[in-house]
Amino acid sequence: MNQVMNTPPIRRRHMSGEALRRHLVPVVARHAVLIVASVLFFGPFLWMLLTSFKSSAEALAFPPTFLPQTWRFSNFVDVFRVAPFGRYYLNSAIVATTTTAGQVLTSLAAGFAFARLRFRGREVIFVILLAALLVPFEVVFTPLISLISSLGWMNTYQGLIVPNIPSILGTFLFRQFFANFPREIEDASRIDGAGVWRRLWLVMAPMASPMIGSFAVLSFVYNWNNFFFQFLVVTQPLYFTVPVGLTQLQSTNAATGFNLLMAGSTLAVVPVFVVFLIFQKQIASALAGGLR
């Protein structure tokens, strides 16, 4: 990204009072706006975390306390007792990682084929895929769920995973990546006698690893956070994922247990925060990459 400083070099020591004020006012104003915005946008998560350690009475107290009077780590034990969050975590982890792996492998292969191989109908199929990208997936859920149901896939991992594996966006991103990738390396390995299959997985895929990383992180977060589809496919607590389990906790726990509810929210949010802290750059570039 651009590293160009637009602020002209200023030597603070020699600044007059007027110049200093002209320099400082925008800086202070900018920080003031950004601090207020940060409180509004991040504050709720801080509030969630603090509340998750309070007692249920303290969570309702007026005026509210900022820090918990006593840090009740036991709330998290209680959440696991009220709802099988361990199981929810396992389900979410299985569904999110498997779906992500499936999306990466199938989109990588398809994107490579669309960019680098010549076969009859290539353009037509690609245009159909692009057209499908424009139609919201959620719209067709009624027959989709009845199809999943007739396959006997309700309340199964395959029901949660397989329908989400094809990724038009992924195919599109990888096609673009390979289309813009210099052909020399691939040509060299072709001369060495490597077939399409070997070239794809042993030569091209490693080259695409930054792209794979960005797409995988974004895809994982999306699949971890996904609610609507999972909510329709699972009805048994054994297959609840974290978001589905959390809405269940909301409806059974009622309004008095905000501390436990916030502990549950914390459990859902924290894994995403960890992924985000580690992969912030990849997430931003994958999102912006959809533009190009």
Added chain:
Amino acid sequence: MVDQDNQLSTGRRTSAGDTAATSRGARRPTRMERREGRMGYLLIAPTTALLTVFYLWPVVQTIGYSFTNWNSATGSLGGIVGIQNFRTLLDDQEFTRALLTTGIYIIFVVPATMTIGLVLAALLAQPFRGRGIYRALLFVPYIAPIVGSALIFTYILSPLGGIVNGVLTSLGVAPVGFLATEPWALVSVIVFSSWQGVGYAMVIYAAGLSGIPPSYYEAARIDGASAWRRFFSISVPLVAPTTAFLAVTGVISALQVFTQVYVLTQGGPLGSTETLLYYIYKQGFVYFHGGLASAAAVILLIIGIGISIIQLRFINRSDAVELE
């Protein structure tokens, strides 16, 4: 990132890949290419087959079922009824209300998200100490699971122990049941969705702003243009393609809003926060009126496709953002 000079001077950007594809298309494929081409079918098979079964086929079914009395619980077709479902929908006040609610939602959420996103992206465009921290904090609502963050809002907005009502009480205002009274429930859903979506707009705008040559700002500064003026005369017009992109993706994702409504209000009070997708969900999975749900889905589909076509037109005309 973006070849901005090219984009600004010639308008039309062509990616290297496209050029290569055209020149390759001009000559006849070699035998090797034809043999390898067959592998192409194998490589696209998983994606295309799964998409056909789990996406394209349900689209066809949705259209077909919209003309029947399909029962989504038993699966019985219940006879072909022509356009009866569409008539029923237009007469159903709940449906027209859901349509209106979705419209109101879009009118507020999309511009709010984009305006705040652009302002924040502009404030964070130049490097300064702490920029990374601000960026991360402001982006977090977008990346967090909606169920989790919407639950936080049920707490914050609660008349019992919620901090917003706490502040109101200390100002002498009586507590408001934000999620249970009209029009506050819809206002709350709109505020939540705007809050949730700003991070995305900010990141996309940041990419757009980073493509503007710094020399433009430099020249304006030398001419004595204020920061305010530079923002409105340089940044805003030059990120117009990004704005168009965000407007369309924003509308399309707003058409599908469901999760926050489910967690915050369950469509209530008295259906005042029921959106289109929520209506389809209720018809299909609560009342099992699959035919009616499909007809409503077809209407949503038509709106979505209509907006996409406008988008393509618009982008072709502005010739700057390339979805390729």
